[in-house]
Amino acid sequence: MIELFKDTLRRIKDHRTRSVIVCLAVILTAILYSAVFGIASSTLSAYERMMQLLNGSDYHGSIGYAYYKLPCEEVLARLNRMPYVKEADAVTPVGTGMMSTEENDLITTSLRILGFSDSRMMSHFFLNMTEGRFPEKEDEVMLSHSFFPDEIIGSRVTIWLMKKMDSGAESYPREFTVTGFYEAEIGSGASELAAVVNGTSNLSEGMMIYLKFRNRLNTTGKIGKAIDSIRGEISGDVPDAIINTAYLTGNLKERMNPQTVFALLFSVIIIFGAASMLIVGVYSAALSQDIKTQGLLWVLGMTEKQRKRAIWAEAGVLLLFSLPVGLLLGYIIGWQMLVPLMDSIGTDRVTGRFDGWVAVFAAVFTAAAVLVSAVKPLNRIRKLTPIEAVHGEERHENQDRKWIRSRKTPGVEGLVCREIVRNPRAHIIPAVSVSLAALLIALTSSAAAVMRENIASDMRMTDYQLYPAMENSSVMIDSGAGLTEEFCEAVKDLDGVENVWPVRVAVDHIPATAAQKALAAEEIEYWRGAGWDNEYFSVMYRELIAAANGTLTCCVLGIPREFFPALSLKNDNYPTANKIPEGNYVIAAGMWRELEDMTGDYFSDGDTLTIGGRTFSVIASKGWSYDVTRRIALPLYMYASGSQLLILPLDMFETLYPDGYVNTLLVDEPDGGIGLLMDSLAELCTS
Amino acid sequence: MICYTGSITQKGESDMIETKNLTKIYGSDENRLRALDGVDLTISRGEFAAIVGPSGCGKSTLLHLLGGIDTPTEGIVVIEGVDLSSLAPDPLTVFRRRHIGFVFQSFNLLPRLNVWENVTLPLGLDGIKADKYEVETMLSTLGIAEKRFALPHQLSGGQQQRVAIARALITKPHVVLADEPTGNLDSKTSLDVVLTLCRLNEELSQTIVMVTHSEELAQMASRRIRMGDGRIVSDSGEASK
Ligand SMILES: Nc1ncnc2c1ncn2[C@@H]1O[C@H](COP(=O)(O)OP(=O)(O)O)[C@@H](O)[C@H]1O
Ligand SMILES: [Mg+2]
Numbered sequence: 001m002i003e004l005f006k007d008t009l010r011r012i013k014d015h016r017t018r019s020v021i022v023c024l025a026v027i028l029t030a031i032l033y034s035a036v037f038g039i040a041s042s043t044l045s046a047y048e049r050m051m052q053l054l055n056g057s058d059y060h061g062s063i064g065y066a067y068y069k070l071p072c073e074e075v076l077a078r079l080n081r082m083p084y085v086k087e088a089d090a091v092t093p094v095g096t097g098m099m100s101t102e103e104n105d106l107i108t109t110s111l112r113i114l115g116f117s118d119s120r121m122m123s124h125f126f127l128n129m130t131e132g133r134f135p136e137k138e139d140e141v142m143l144s145h146s147f148f149p150d151e152i153i154g155s156r157v158t159i160w161l162m163k164k165m166d167s168g169a170e171s172y173p174r175e176f177t178v179t180g181f182y183e184a185e186i187g188s189g190a191s192e193l194a195a196v197v198n199g200t201s202n203l204s205e206g207m208m209i210y211l212k213f214r215n216r217l218n219t220t221g222k223i224g225k226a227i228d229s230i231r232g233e234i235s236g237d238v239p240d241a242i243i244n245t246a247y248l249t250g251n252l253k254e255r256m257n258p259q260t261v262f263a264l265l266f267s268v269i270i271i272f273g274a275a276s277m278l279i280v281g282v283y284s285a286a287l288s289q290d291i292k293t294q295g296l297l298w299v300l301g302m303t304e305k306q307r308k309r310a311i312w313a314e315a316g317v318l319l320l321f322s323l324p325v326g327l328l329l330g331y332i333i334g335w336q337m338l339v340p341l342m343d344s345i346g347t348d349r350v351t352g353r354f355d356g357w358v359a360v361f362a363a364v365f366t367a368a369a370v371l372v373s374a375v376k377p378l379n380r381i382r383k384l385t386p387i388e389a390v391h392g393e394e395r396h397e398n399q400d401r402k403w404i405r406s407r408k409t410p411g412v413e414g415l416v417c418r419e420i421v422r423n424p425r426a427h428i429i430p431a432v433s434v435s436l437a438a439l440l441i442a443l444t445s446s447a448a449a450v451m452r453e454n455i456a457s458d459m460r461m462t463d464y465q466l467y468p469a470m471e472n473s474s475v476m477i478d479s480g481a482g483l484t485e486e487f488c489e490a491v492k493d494l495d496g497v498e499n500v501w502p503v504r505v506a507v508d509h510i511p512a513t514a515a516q517k518a519l520a521a522e523e524i525e526y527w528r529g530a531g532w533d534n535e536y537f538s539v540m541y542r543e544l545i546a547a548a549n550g551t552l553t554c555c556v557l558g559i560p561r562e563f564f565p566a567l568s569l570k571n572d573n574y575p576t577a578n579k580i581p582e583g584n585y586v587i588a589a590g591m592w593r594e595l596e597d598m599t600g601d602y603f604s605d606g607d608t609l610t611i612g613g614r615t616f617s618v619i620a621s622k623g624w625s626y627d628v629t630r631r632i633a634l635p636l637y638m639y640a641s642g643s644q645l646l647i648l649p650l651d652m653f654e655t656l657y658p659d660g661y662v663n664t665l666l667v668d669e670p671d672g673g674i675g676l677l678m679d680s681l682a683e684l685c686t687s
Numbered sequence: 688m689i690c691y692t693g694s695i696t697q698k699g700e701s702d703m704i705e706t707k708n709l710t711k712i713y714g715s716d717e718n719r720l721r722a723l724d725g726v727d728l729t730i731s732r733g734e735f736a737a738i739v740g741p742s743g744c745g746k747s748t749l750l751h752l753l754g755g756i757d758t759p760t761e762g763i764v765v766i767e768g769v770d771l772s773s774l775a776p777d778p779l780t781v782f783r784r785r786h787i788g789f790v791f792q793s794f795n796l797l798p799r800l801n802v803w804e805n806v807t808l809p810l811g812l813d814g815i816k817a818d819k820y821e822v823e824t825m826l827s828t829l830g831i832a833e834k835r836f837a838l839p840h841q842l843s844g845g846q847q848q849r850v851a852i853a854r855a856l857i858t859k860p861h862v863v864l865a866d867e868p869t870g871n872l873d874s875k876t877s878l879d880v881v882l883t884l885c886r887l888n889e890e891l892s893q894t895i896v897m898v899t900h901s902e903e904l905a906q907m908a909s910r911r912i913r914m915g916d917g918r919i920v921s922d923s924g925e926a927s928k
Contacts, residue, residue: 299783300808300812302784303780
């Protein structure tokens with residue numbers, strides 16, 4: 001073993017040029033692989049991050065509402081004891097509430113109040129504490145700074161809480177002291193999470209358990225087991241398992257652009273080929289210089305196996321020296337390439353991380369390319385003629401060919417031509433290497449372009465999803481009047497803005513069917529029992545009564561067809577409902593998830609709906625409304641009302657509702673990312 | 688003691704080398720060349736055979752086939768009872784390094800190995816550590832003991848050829864094949880080298896097949912085989928039978 005190593009070192013020293021070239025090839029290959037795998041991995045991790053943000057947390061999943069016989073602490077302790085559970089935390093959601101403050105007795109908005117079992121949980125939900133401290137007492141609360149800019153630490157706020165009763169729900173006011181403020185990384189987090197309340201377990205009997213596992217494998221199975229372990233302790237319904245789709249590769253596969261996958265695979269193969277060609281070329285050249293020695297060794301009794309071992313040992317030692325360098329450079333260059341790339345897309349919030357596996361994969365592929373290709377030229381020794389072997393003379397490739405009856409005196413060009421034409425095999429490797437290199441360059445740039453485009457479109461979607469166009473800007477959303485023509489034009493002219501997609505809104509009243517009337521009546525009964533017929537819920541309650549009496553209030557949106565992909569709508573019957581089919585289709589989306597879940601939908605697939613004398617086919621909404629409302633800001637009263645959401649392609653909308661107003665502008669992301677856009681918007685709004 | 692792992696010829700079996708209808712054809716069609724044409728040859732154990740003949744008559748080709756570094760178009764080569772065509776490439780290589788020693792016209796030493804290393808290389812390939820005493824004996828027998836650490840280019844032609852001979856003999860092969868070993872040497876040195884081979888043939892009773900141009904040197908062998916145009920034209924061994 002030591003002998004072999006010494007011999008190898010000696011060979012390496014003897015063949016300095018070859019060793020240097022092989023080392024360079026290794027380094028280059030490692031760099032290329034690091035870059036390709038790095039781009040892939042960071043795209044994936046950016047994607048994962050994005051999905052985590054969309055899912056609202058980086059937990060692997062959660063177990064939904066249930067009523068437990070055991071106290072919260074004990075359930076959590078039990079789950080924490082499970083071997084694959086890294087962290088089990090509880091959130092006590094306290095229904096939808098509303099808030100009023102000392103100075104202002106008006107309803108601020110509808111809120112969701114979350115009670116965290118632990119302050120550690122905040123980071124899992126992408127909330128960062130900016131001021132003050134985490135609530136410690138039952139009447140303490142943390143608020144979102146951007147949402148409650150007027151509050152200060154120590155101020156008292158009144159929050160309307162809901163308490164679930166056997167017969168329904170009941171709301172009541174409660175006073176809290178503000179202990180601190182947080183910032184939400186997710187745009188919608190600010191409005192959704194009004195407060196972080198400690199020890200709210202006595203406010204609600206329900207509990208949401210969030211689980212973080214030690215790894216991402218088999219999330220569904222693990223959540224199932226977690227449920228099994230506490231099944232005995234719950235009463236009533238079996239809890240729902242909610243899986244964080246950020247961790248599901250299936251989801252990723254579905255969303256991943258096949259182009260990207262193809263480009264990735266292709267570049268892996270091309271790099272392999274190019275590296276192999278280079279190394280085969282190096283060793284072939286070395287071999288023909290070395291053919292006398294190799295031939296002699298063969299005559300003296302060196303077997304092919306021994307020769308392979310020697311070459312592998314040599315390649316191995318060279319790898320040992322150069323691979324770490326290559327990986328290091330790959331990391332630096334790959335990363336240096338990636339970071340600006342990512343930054344240029346403006347993804348400061350969602351940046352991929354360099355994964356250790358990248359280095360492992362790059363190392364494995366590089367080593368494989370080197371080891372496979374280093375021994376390839378050795379096959380030639382098997383075909384050596386004794387003349388080559390013993391005398392080291394140039395082999396006659398043409399020995400079996402017919403005579404060439406040529407009497408032309410070759411000039412320089414003729415010589416070159418004859419060289420190539422009469423011995424094409426000798427030129428295969430350089431020719432293929434050159435074309436592979438060209439291909440590699442072309443591929444790298446196009447792969448980068450594809451990925452860039454891919455990331456860009458994903459990110460654009462994210463921006464829309466995370467920052468539903470200008471949701472919190474009062475200038476942008478005027479619940480009554482909409483955005484002015486001039487304003488839209490001005491936005492279009494902003495620096496870096498490429499496209500502006502207007503979303504138009506109109507309110508319509510359509511006759512309710514018998515089934516819809518019945519449904520509304522049922523809900524009225526239900527919510528009356530829950531205490532919803534008080535002033536705070538009056539808007540919605542009114543709509544319900546209207547529906548029961550035969551008029552459905554609909555909020556009709558006109559959205560450009562080009563923008564539909566960004567809504568990422570889904571429906572079993574229209575798996576690609578990203579596009580509304582051409583023709584008279586309307587998407588009907590119920591406004592309130594909660595209503596849907598409990599009572600079913602007003603609309604279902606295939607219903608026909610007559611709007612403005614035209615008949616439309618309904619693509620029903622199950623679960624869409626939430627997505628839509630997150631992406632598109634609706635007039636506030638729409639939020640509060642029970643009106644239905646209908647989505648039409650913009651062209652149809654404009655003919656049917658010429659009076660509809662622009663309520664939201666969807667803006668194609670400018671180069672500097674959403675931050676820049678926000679800045680220029682702020683400027684525009686103040687001027 | 689050198690550990691010898693090759694198969695030992697059974698006593699009584701006197702044929703060391705045997706060829707039957709040995710034919711080698713190079714090329715095809717127009718440039719088809721019959722370099723060897725049905726050579727039947729038997730060389731006994733301990734014989735020192737010299738092959739002579741004009742240039743291009745197939746002497747080297749014959750030697751290459753005997754040593755298993757080329758394959759015949761037709762016919763067979765049997766060395767010590769083993770049909771070389773029955774061996775796969777790697778076993779053939781192993782067989783060669785254990786049973787056959789080669790000496791060439793150009794000395795074919797590895798330029799970066801010193802004398803000692805060049806000589807012991809075949810043992811090394813067999814995974815055997817050379818016995819120091821034995822190597823020294825071999826080097827002094829050949830008169831190159833002082834040069835043991837010299838590199839090939841620091842030696843004269845005669846000395847280089849002696850190193851090559853030592854390398855061919857270090858594994859104690861039963862057959863030594865020498866292709867014009869004196870081709871690059873002056874006549875005095877040539878004589879020296881052939882005398883050395885003669886002595887080794889007597890002392891170690893190795894079977895030696897030597898190709899040479901020189902009638903004079905051929906006379907020193909125990910048997911002379913004359914070739915012409917790929918065939919054996921005359922054979923002193925055959926005549927004496
Ligand atoms: N690899 C080869 N390809 C084609 N012809 C060959 C090859 N080796 C030898 N020959 C031809 O075979 C003939 C015999 O060659 P060789 O055995 O080397 O002759 P010599 O008796 O001079 O050693 C020669 O005519 C030579 O040109
Ligand atoms: Mg010859």
